[in-house]
Amino acid sequence: MGDPLESASPAEPSSAGAAPGALIEVAGVSKTFGDIVAVSDVTFSVGPGVTALLGPNGAGKSTLFRMLCGLTAPTAGTVRVLGADARHDREVRGRIGLVPQQDALFDRIGALEFVAIAAVTEGMADGPGAARRALELVQLDPDDQRTLSSYSKGMRQRVKVAAAVVHDPEVLILDEPLAGLDPVQRRRMIELLHGLGEEGRCVMVSSHVLEEVSRIGSRILVIAQGRLVAAGDYRDLRELMDDRPHRFQVKVNRPRSFAAALVESGAAVGVSVGPDSVMIDTRDVGRLSCELAPLARRLEARLNRIAPLDDDLESVFRYLVERR
């Protein structure tokens, strides 16, 4: 199996051209909806194996996936999947499996028929037989007579995955496939995705949850505000995130002198002073936490509250966007 992320250096988005063996090639792709820029000048290529696309909600993940499948055309740049443009190449569309983000299904039919329709419309001769196998693969009962309208979100998600894999596609694109699954189902789904990747398929999975991504794929593309802001191995990304400045707000009764002393001590790389608080940027959280109390004692200041301001993933994405 080749390297899933064919052309990307650790923690730096790829700007290189298509790598040999790439199954997905995205070059200078942008997509706008009126004045809104959904995807901006994104370039990467992906080979066989599992690759995760990480980004906050609204980052452009779904738009990027829709362009890969040909569901919408890029405003600029080129998208090639298996060497062709899926929007105009019918044959290539038949070699892609997509799990879309939206929950809607043909609700008036059952799971077996839904997946069998997917098989038949993918040109398979034995639609029901293939559908049975696909449903069993995602641990759903092919003989369940209920219509999809009565299925839970997790079951509907698995039906979507069954419909996407029923025709044995070479490229599998899954938009937030773990949404709505319980922990056991998540584990099984991740195992399934790894299995498909190990068989040599190109599996791209999106998520906005970092810990989820760490289990889905060791190769990660990070997208934020429509731009590819990082790419590489999960450990590289984790280090990059740990190395970034962290921001805290400290409520203190003598903010000005407290801020000056903090900078002088070297525990903070930047401060901004408010009427009753200090905003602190630090690269060394451990050192800062050791310095705060002794410093307050020395200045005879009273610390009222210490709160981290950027422990959420959104701030990590913001940092990655700003550092570009």
Place this chain on the structure above:
Amino acid sequence: MTASVGWLRAFAVSYRVLIRQILTPGRLIGLGLLGAVFILIGWAVRADTAAARAADAADLASNTGLAFILPVFILVFATVVLGQPNEDGTLVYLWLRPMDRAPIVLGGLAAALTLAVPLVLVPVVGAAAAAGADTGVVAAAAAAVLLGAAAYGTVFLAFSLVVKRSILWGLAYVLIWESIAPNLGDFAGRLSLRGYTQSVLANVGGVDLEGLNPVATPVAIGVLAAVAVGAMALASARLARLDVA
């Protein structure tokens, strides 16, 4: 590895899926009740006229049946058959498959007409018969409904792939443009589908319809067929270029 899907299979699958998506009790009961009211009106016309005339029945079939029931009932089904999957995101399950676009559109059209045509045909023909129309007028009304259904159906289906809130635009077309156009002169009247369905009724049924200057039957049929084919081609092309959710 999969193979491309043939026209017939693509048509059959699209038809089978889409007809069940638009078959809702609310639509059937609502439109069925409206149709039943129309048949009752036919009886009332006959009871109100000392000597029921074929022309009265033909006017009823024309002014209410072809002018209102036909386009509005067809509109209800034709705009949702692909418009609703496009809005709720289920269209992706047909769009992404290795299938031509035309059989998907045809399958959708067939699904819409399968449900809408009986709901139109029964009240229009029933009301005409109840009002005292002879067999010729009843047959002409049926022919006008079938031809009109194909033309309106494809136009409204194409509408749903081109504009948002297509049902409102379709209603505006039927209730505003088709009502006004015949009063704006012959040329404007020719830009309305209603004139052609009414021409079929008048010519085939051998009756004079109030305020109608009918075109020849072959012209009416030709225009309705051409509109259907043109709208079909537009809908297929539009579906191919659609931004699918």
